[in-house]
Amino acid sequence: MKLSRLPVVILIGSTSLLLACADLHHHEHEHQKNAHFIPGLGEIMAQTAVRHTKLWFAGQARNWELAAYEVDELHEGFEDAGKHHPTHKQIKQPIPELIAQHMDRPLAGLEQAIKDKNLQTFIENYNALTAACNACHQGTEFGFNVVTQPSFNPFANQAFGTGN
Numbered sequence: 001m002k003l004s005r006l007p008v009v010i011l012i013g014s015t016s017l018l019l020a021c022a023d024l025h026h027h028e029h030e031h032q033k034n035a036h037f038i039p040g041l042g043e044i045m046a047q048t049a050v051r052h053t054k055l056w057f058a059g060q061a062r063n064w065e066l067a068a069y070e071v072d073e074l075h076e077g078f079e080d081a082g083k084h085h086p087t088h089k090q091i092k093q094p095i096p097e098l099i100a101q102h103m104d105r106p107l108a109g110l111e112q113a114i115k116d117k118n119l120q121t122f123i124e125n126y127n128a129l130t131a132a133c134n135a136c137h138q139g140t141e142f143g144f145n146v147v148t149q150p151s152f153n154p155f156a157n158q159a160f161g162t163g164n
């Protein structure tokens with residue numbers, strides 16, 4: 001390299017280093033923002049609907065381990081819903097209270113059915129859960145969100161059977 005070009009090379013080198021630092025800082029900032037991201041109640045509900053579907057197909061396949069997992073996930077979603085949205089829009093009753101009122105019984109019933117590995121009581125409690133989802137929607141003026149027993153399994157990339 002000719003000695004006369006050296007300052008240019010150093011300048012370009014240090015500029016890109018500076019840009020890289022700025023970029024890193026930007027990413028750190030994005031990350032911090034994400035750590036504080038709070039999903040809306042509608043988003044939590046959309047996840048809840050996914051779990052509700054997966055729970056059905058796990059039960060149908062008598063995959064009790066997966067079914068128990070999906071019930072846990074439903075519990076966690078409702079905990080988040082109550083924690084992040086103690087009140088919501090025009091709804092008068094506190095959200096955690098509504099959740100306890102509608103969800104506690106059918107979820108406990110499902111847990112028992114799963115423990116007993118009883119498909120019949122699983123289905124009964126699953127239908128009670130679905131009815132309770134809709135009861136809360138109707139009671140909160142979101143009755144147009146109608147939950148049903150899923151008619152087909154949309155999850156092509158997950159195994160629901162236990163493989164035996």
Ligand code: HEC
Nearest residue numbers: 041042045046048049052098099102133136140142145147
């Ligand atoms: C607190 C009572 C309550 C319970 C219990 C409840 N929901 Fe909801 N749900 C809501 C409210 C309120 C909304 C509307 C939230 C919003 O977007 O403002 C909603 C919205 C929804 C939506 C629409 C979200 C979307 O983006 O499409 C779905 C689906 C849903 N709920 C499914 C369920 C399922 C499944 C259950 C039962 C396992 C359930 N919900 C139990 C109150 C409830």
